[in-house]
Amino acid sequence: MKNRFLLVMLTVLFTVLVACSNEGAESKKDGDSSDYPNKPIEVVVPVGAGGDTDLNTRITAKYLEKELGDSIVITNIEGSGGSTGIKEVLSKKPDGYTALAYHNAMLVNNIYGLADYTAEDFKYAGIGILDQSNTFLVSEKSEYKDLDSLIAYAKENPGKVKVATEVGAMTHLQILEFQQKTGVEFNIVDAGGASEKITALLGGRVDIVPTSLGLVKDYVESGEMIPLGVIAEDRLEGAPDVPTFKEQGVDMAIDKVFYWAFHPDTPDDVIEVFSEALEKVAENEDFIEEIQKNMLTSQFYSSEETKEKLNEITEHDKEVYDNQ
Amino acid sequence: MFELLLDGINSVFTFKIILLIVAGVFLGLVFGSIPGLTATMAIAICLPITYGMDSVAGMSLLMGLYIGGVSGGLIPAILLKLPGTPSSIATTFDGYPMAQKGEAGKAFTYAITASFFGGLISIIALMLIAPPLGRVALQFGPFEFFAIVVFSLTLISSLSGDSIIKGILAAALGIVFGMVGSAPIDAFPRFTFGFDSLDAGFDLLPVLIGLFAVSEILITAEQKVKNNKKKKMNKIQYRVKLKEFLSQKWNFLRSTLMGLGIGILPGIGGGTANIIAYATAKNVSKTPEEFGKGHPGGVVASESSNNAAIGGALVPLISLGIPGDTVTAMLLGGLVLHGLQPGPMLIQNHGDVVYGIFAALIIANVLMALFLFLGMRVFVKLLSIPQQILLPIIFILCVVGAFGVNNRIFDVGSLIFFGIIGYFMIKGKVPLTPLVLGFILGPILETNLRRGLMLSEGSFVPFLTEPIAAVFLLLTVFSIGLKLFMNYRKKVSG
Numbered sequence: 001m002k003n004r005f006l007l008v009m010l011t012v013l014f015t016v017l018v019a020c021s022n023e024g025a026e027s028k029k030d031g032d033s034s035d036y037p038n039k040p041i042e043v044v045v046p047v048g049a050g051g052d053t054d055l056n057t058r059i060t061a062k063y064l065e066k067e068l069g070d071s072i073v074i075t076n077i078e079g080s081g082g083s084t085g086i087k088e089v090l091s092k093k094p095d096g097y098t099a100l101a102y103h104n105a106m107l108v109n110n111i112y113g114l115a116d117y118t119a120e121d122f123k124y125a126g127i128g129i130l131d132q133s134n135t136f137l138v139s140e141k142s143e144y145k146d147l148d149s150l151i152a153y154a155k156e157n158p159g160k161v162k163v164a165t166e167v168g169a170m171t172h173l174q175i176l177e178f179q180q181k182t183g184v185e186f187n188i189v190d191a192g193g194a195s196e197k198i199t200a201l202l203g204g205r206v207d208i209v210p211t212s213l214g215l216v217k218d219y220v221e222s223g224e225m226i227p228l229g230v231i232a233e234d235r236l237e238g239a240p241d242v243p244t245f246k247e248q249g250v251d252m253a254i255d256k257v258f259y260w261a262f263h264p265d266t267p268d269d270v271i272e273v274f275s276e277a278l279e280k281v282a283e284n285e286d287f288i289e290e291i292q293k294n295m296l297t298s299q300f301y302s303s304e305e306t307k308e309k310l311n312e313i314t315e316h317d318k319e320v321y322d323n324q
Numbered sequence: 325m326f327e328l329l330l331d332g333i334n335s336v337f338t339f340k341i342i343l344l345i346v347a348g349v350f351l352g353l354v355f356g357s358i359p360g361l362t363a364t365m366a367i368a369i370c371l372p373i374t375y376g377m378d379s380v381a382g383m384s385l386l387m388g389l390y391i392g393g394v395s396g397g398l399i400p401a402i403l404l405k406l407p408g409t410p411s412s413i414a415t416t417f418d419g420y421p422m423a424q425k426g427e428a429g430k431a432f433t434y435a436i437t438a439s440f441f442g443g444l445i446s447i448i449a450l451m452l453i454a455p456p457l458g459r460v461a462l463q464f465g466p467f468e469f470f471a472i473v474v475f476s477l478t479l480i481s482s483l484s485g486d487s488i489i490k491g492i493l494a495a496a497l498g499i500v501f502g503m504v505g506s507a508p509i510d511a512f513p514r515f516t517f518g519f520d521s522l523d524a525g526f527d528l529l530p531v532l533i534g535l536f537a538v539s540e541i542l543i544t545a546e547q548k549v550k551n552n553k554k555k556k557m558n559k560i561q562y563r564v565k566l567k568e569f570l571s572q573k574w575n576f577l578r579s580t581l582m583g584l585g586i587g588i589l590p591g592i593g594g595g596t597a598n599i600i601a602y603a604t605a606k607n608v609s610k611t612p613e614e615f616g617k618g619h620p621g622g623v624v625a626s627e628s629s630n631n632a633a634i635g636g637a638l639v640p641l642i643s644l645g646i647p648g649d650t651v652t653a654m655l656l657g658g659l660v661l662h663g664l665q666p667g668p669m670l671i672q673n674h675g676d677v678v679y680g681i682f683a684a685l686i687i688a689n690v691l692m693a694l695f696l697f698l699g700m701r702v703f704v705k706l707l708s709i710p711q712q713i714l715l716p717i718i719f720i721l722c723v724v725g726a727f728g729v730n731n732r733i734f735d736v737g738s739l740i741f742f743g744i745i746g747y748f749m750i751k752g753k754v755p756l757t758p759l760v761l762g763f764i765l766g767p768i769l770e771t772n773l774r775r776g777l778m779l780s781e782g783s784f785v786p787f788l789t790e791p792i793a794a795v796f797l798l799l800t801v802f803s804i805g806l807k808l809f810m811n812y813r814k815k816v817s818g
Contacts, residue, residue: 058661076368076730077730078730079523079730083523162779167511187781196590199461199590199646200465219668224668
């Protein structure tokens with residue numbers, strides 16, 4: 001009996017120790033940038049586990065660990081469109097041991113007036129993954145199978161075509177831009193995140209779901225859903241049969257960029273180390289093959305290029321938002 | 325189908341995978357039994373480990389964790405009146421009074437048996453009819469969800485204890501707390517008073533653990549720890565007669581089906597299933613006044629429904645690729661990382677893995693029951709640990725768990741805040757469960773009302789004319805009417 005009790009106590013103690021050890025390690029010494037990294041790097045993913053942001057970050061992190069020689073701990077800090085996690089990164093010490101992994105949505109928060117940070121408020125290690133598979137998806141029972149027939153139908157029935165989005169998400173801006181460029185008027189309805197939107201389409205409650213082709217390739221393969229086109233400059237290698245929006249006369253191309261950001265006061269040489277590792281990962285054959293399965297493109301953008309790219313996206317998004 | 329299952333069982337019957345399931349179930353039970361630590365956390369911690377394994381092995385570990393994590397909560401629920409996980413809140417209502425009467429052993433036997441068979445039935449349903457069941461779930465849109473939630477809220481009357489007014493007050497308070505943070509749909513921050521930390525609102529786990537565990541610890545601390553007069557442990561009865569079990573068969577069946585159904589609907593989840601199944605069992609029972617005083621039916625309802633919700637939650641994940649809660653969202657991530665896209669093609673393209681998962685679930689379910697039966701004589705000894713030692717440890721674990729949700733110290737603050745609220749509510753004899761229901765269901769209600777109005781372009785008519793929604797709203801009116809009528813009759817005859 002005594003032994004058993006001891007065992008229980010030891011387990012408890014162990015749990016507490018493990019839980020506390022991270023904290024202890026962080027406060028022990030301030031990272032000396034010359035031997036960065038010398039302890040695990042915490043990467044904040046400001047959305048829940050299981051989505052594409054989380055997955056892409058985890059896949060990249062797996063390869064990054066090998067290049068950096070230290071482990072990467074991913075923590076999901078969800079809430080209010082990512083801003084809870086983003087603010088958490090800004091509140092941490094600028095020593096390079098807390099990074100943010102996210103995508104375009106961060107910029108949207110500011111445009112919608114929901115957050116006060118912009119692309120200028122961070123330093124970037126770079127971009128590793130591009131998602132150019134943004135698409136408008138319809139059900140197999142849909143009356144329109146391409147953009148021409150959709151536009152014709154929507155013009156005849158203004159405000160009747162139900163398009164699913166989450167207000168404030170990237171897809172909302174895509175719909176606004178589509179309306180502006182084609183002169184149609186949709187009924188934009190909120191249907192939640194990626195998987196909830198698919199539920200709504202399968203249940204016949206909405207007509208169009210803007211999403212990434214990589215997330216729904218199974219449904220496309222089974223024929224239950226049809227992509228009306230990809231919103232990109234060129235057709236995708238993984239889906240050569242799907243025409244681009246541009247080919248169909250709608251001048252839109254959207255890159256969803258997955259970047260790695262740091263607190264703005266982080267030393268440049270630390271970011272340089274991370275950036276070099278990211279570049280190597282982006283050129284790694286195994287990595288490229290792994291993400292291609294999900295219709296993603298591997299492309300490296302340096303620190304400066306990333307900032308430029310994000311500013312470019314912000315300007316474009318702002319224009320769309322202001323024109324509505 | 326049967327051959328496929330045999331193949332699946334074959335593929336998991338290797339030493340390594342069985343060991344992984346054993347480890348998963350054990351670790352899951354530990355996480356489940358500690359208030360503050362949950363199945364979600366166990367899976368989050370182990371998910372990265374599974375990346376290095378092949379897909380069947382990785383998923384087997386996760387299934388073990390899932391089943392163990394949901395089941396472990398019954399241990400502290402019965403012994404200490406602390407729900408180990410949100411799934412075992414209702415287990416405390418009758419499990420703890422049973423333990424107080426010296427029937428802890430019997431309560432365990434009821435709970436473990438109900439968990440085992442509830443889990444088993446839901447796994448079988450998952451294997452046999454996942455695709456059609458998944459399609460049924462698709463029929464539930466904003467109108468239907470709105471109606472279901474309205475109906476569920478009427479259950480507050482059965483969970484209110486002595487005073488319905490206090491119950492409604494608690495539920496309203498829960499709805500208000502649920503509104504704190506970014507509003508659904510437009511993300512406009514409400515009730516944040518300028519604090520950035522409140523932007524994301526209160527997380528469910530600190531709210532639950534604060535209300536049910538921290539408050540209970542405060543109450544016990546106040547009652548000046550009565551030097552645990554060693555209760556006569558020797559005479560604990562574990563055997564439950566078959567006849568006693570069979571008297572619960574309809575209750576068991578109903579609760580299992582409810583758990584399965586609630587599990588299938590994305591977004592409601594196991595944390596609510598046990599409360600709703602409990603309230604229904606009480607409503608239907610011929611002796612509702614016995615509930616809350618140590619009625620085995622309460623334990624059976626809660627524990628069969630929460631385990632049945634596991635199979636339910638996996639239905640839309642496996643058949644449609646749609647995760648219904650945080651656990652299944654992580655399982656989705658785990659599958660995708662192994663190159664498997666859950667969805668309509670999963671069973672066709674990767675039947676071996678799917679049936680491997682089914683086999684792992686069955687084995688994990690058996691192991692869960694085995695571990696709990698073997699362990700229950702040990703768990704009971706927990707009671708002999710002096711409370712002044714046990715409770716502070718539990719409190720620390722609650723804090724660790726609250727911090728672990730989002731790695732934010734803010735959540736620890738809200739844990740303590742809700743602990744204090746819970747303490748005053750217990751003092752004022754205000755029931756806690758309606759607050760939890762309001763907190764969970766309020767945001768679902770609002771989101772679906774607003775989404776429904778967007779779909780219908782502002783018209784309320786579809787809420788009444790969509791068939792499924794109409795049925796639930798009619799049930800709501802009927803159940804309120806019945807309650808009023810019965811109260812009236814009681815008054816007249818009394």
